[in-house]
Amino acid sequence: xxxxxxxxxxxxxxxxxxxxxxxxxxxxxxxxxxxxxxxxxxxxxxxxxxxxxxxxxxxxxxxxxxxxxxxxxxxxxxxxxxxxxxxxxxxxxxxxxxxxxxxxxxxxxxxxxxxxxxxxxxxxxxxxxxxxxxxxxxxxxxxxxxxxxxxxxxxxxxxxxxxxxxxxxxxxxxxxxxxxxxxxxxxxxxxxxxxxxxxxxxxxxxxxxxxxxxxxxxxxxxxxxxxxxxxxxxxxxxxxxxxxxxxxxxxxxxxxxxxxxxxxxxxxxxxxxxxxxxxxxxxxxxxxxxxxxxxxxxxxxxxxxxxxxxxxxxxxxxxxxxxxx
Ligand code: KG4
Ligand code: ZN
Numbered sequence: 001x002x003x004x005x006x007x008x009x010x011x012x013x014x015x016x017x018x019x020x021x022x023x024x025x026x027x028x029x030x031x032x033x034x035x036x037x038x039x040x041x042x043x044x045x046x047x048x049x050x051x052x053x054x055x056x057x058x059x060x061x062x063x064x065x066x067x068x069x070x071x072x073x074x075x076x077x078x079x080x081x082x083x084x085x086x087x088x089x090x091x092x093x094x095x096x097x098x099x100x101x102x103x104x105x106x107x108x109x110x111x112x113x114x115x116x117x118x119x120x121x122x123x124x125x126x127x128x129x130x131x132x133x134x135x136x137x138x139x140x141x142x143x144x145x146x147x148x149x150x151x152x153x154x155x156x157x158x159x160x161x162x163x164x165x166x167x168x169x170x171x172x173x174x175x176x177x178x179x180x181x182x183x184x185x186x187x188x189x190x191x192x193x194x195x196x197x198x199x200x201x202x203x204x205x206x207x208x209x210x211x212x213x214x215x216x217x218x219x220x221x222x223x224x225x226x227x228x229x230x231x232x233x234x235x236x237x238x239x240x241x242x243x244x245x246x247x248x249x250x251x252x253x254x255x256x257x258x259x260x261x262x263x264x265x266x267x268x269x270x271x272x273x274x275x276x277x278x279x280x281x282x283x284x285x286x287x288x289x290x291x292x293x294x295x296x297x298x299x300x301x302x303x304x305x306x307x308x309x310x311x312x313x314x315x316x317x318x319x320x321x322x323x324x325x
Contacts, residue, residue, distance in 0.1 A: 001074040002066075003306065004098070005299025006059065008091030009083025009111050010137070011042050013054035014295035017066035017073070021120055021303035026066035027289075027296045030054040037177050041167070048086035055094050062295075070102045075311070077302020080108040081322030082138060088318035096314055105311040107302040111293075112139055112324045113151070115262040117301035118286040118294070126284070127257045133247045134324075135271075136263035137163035140207045140243070141324060142250055145260070148304045151325040154250055155205025162239055162265045165209035169235045172217050173228050183232045184268055190229025192237035194219070205246055212238045236270060244274045251281050259283045266291040 002025065007014040016027040032050045036042045063070070078095035081088060092108075099106035116132045131154075132143040140162040142155035160168065163180055170179025175186055196215050199208040216235055225231045243265075251259050259279050265271060267288035276283045290296060305311070 001303060001306070002068060002072055003075050003077050003107075003299040003302045004059070004062070004073050005295035005297070005302055006055070006076070006078040006091045006095050007111070007293060007295040007298045008051045008055060008087050009079045009081070010087060010293055011036055011047050012293040013051050013058050014293060015059045015062040016295035016299050017062055017068055018121070018296050018299035018303065021117070021300045022122060022124060024121055024296050025068065026062045027294060028058050028062045028065065029294055030058050033178060040171065040177050044084045044086055047084055048090055051087050051090040055090055059094070073102070073104055075105040075107050075302060075306045077107040077109050077298050077305070079111045079114065079298055080316065081111065081319035083111055083320060085318055085320045088320060092316060092318050096316065100314060105306060106314065106316060107305050107310070108312045108316045109298050109301045109305065110322055110324060112141065113149070114297040114301040116143070116145065116260060117304065118262050118290040118297040119260045119284045120300050121286060121290055121296055123284070126260070129254065129256045130258045130260050131247065131251050131254060131256045132260040132262065133243065134263045135162040135243060135265035137161060137167065139263065140209070142205050142247060143324060144254055144256070149308060149310070153325050155207060155246065157207040157209065158201070159208050159210035160213060162207070162209060162243060163263070165213050165239055166265065168213050169216055169232070172213070172220055173231055175228070175232065180265055180268065183236050184270070186229050186232035187236045187270070190227055190231070190233035192233045193230050194225070194234035196234050196238040198238055198242050200242070205250055207242060207246065209239060236268070240268070240271045240274055243271060244278055247275060248278050248280065251279055256281065261285040262291060264292040
């Protein structure tokens with residue numbers, strides 16, 4: 001079964017065709033990063049206008065590159081949330097129009113769930129249960145996945161998400177936007193020599209990253225940071241130590257088969273390396289291009305929803321604050 005996936009929840013206009021939830025036939029991403037970089041962050045109104053300009057050409061390119069025709073497709077999967085309302089609307093309305101005109105099933109997909117499904121791309125089967133760490137610009141969730149579409153959220157962030165913390169730290173250190181890759185790059189020139197706090201929130205699997213961000217800000221304001229590279233490396237080490245320690249603790253506690261890492265922050269080399277090093281179980285993590293926002297993961301997730309008969313009508317609406325469970 002071939003599914004067309006469409007993703008417009010944030011600042012990437014993306015489309016992909018994926019076969020049987022695993023084999024990518026085409027994966028196109030039109031990034032708006034350079035446009036938003038001028039403003040130091042995402043401007044929602046600019047994002048939705050840009051999606052409007054890009055979405056049709058990106059879908060057409062995807063279909064051509066995949067070498068399929070509309071009649072080869074079994075469904076249209078589209079992100080309904082969480083994300084920016086105006087941006088989500090663009091993808092959902094285009095998906096509805098295609099589903100109606102081509103007589104194809106419409107499948108609304110949760111963006112967070114799709115980040116987990118990036119792990120199925122290129123893999124045929126993963127035995128359940130698994131523990132998933134989803135770390136993106138808006139979320140840091142530790143999730144027990146008991147089966148397809150079956151989630152128990154064990155921990156989530158109480159304030160800033162991991163990616164958001166990276167973006168704010170980069171702003172504090174004047175490293176530009178997006179912050180995650182900028183912090184990682186600067187860190188390579190430094191050492192994690194500056195002591196920064198870790199919020200362990202004992203007895204809970206939740207995360208909190210606003211304290212470490214504020215501690216960094218105070219040091220910069222007090223003129224106590226002589227090396228931006230050391231500050232970046234220290235910040236990165238602090239955030240990653242907490243993510244890894246808490247994920248490993250959950251993996252030990254629960255009788256799971258594997259640990260799945262995903263979301264934009266999962267493209268961070270140190271996080272990948274440290275989790276693999278400390279996890280008692282096999283860690284699966286998609287290649288970096290499938291960790292950040294893409295539509296292949298939407299199509300993969302859509303395939304499993306379609307298989308379970310979970311399709312939507314043309315009344316499908318966006319859900320900007322959608323939760324995983
Ligand atoms: O999953 P994603 O592409 O979009 C959302 O769903 O939010 O995640 C974007 C987030 C941004 O906050 C970005 O700074 C962060 O992922 N990120 C990284 C890296 N690459 C992207 N954080 C740390 N290290 C990276 N290499
Ligand atoms: Zn995302």
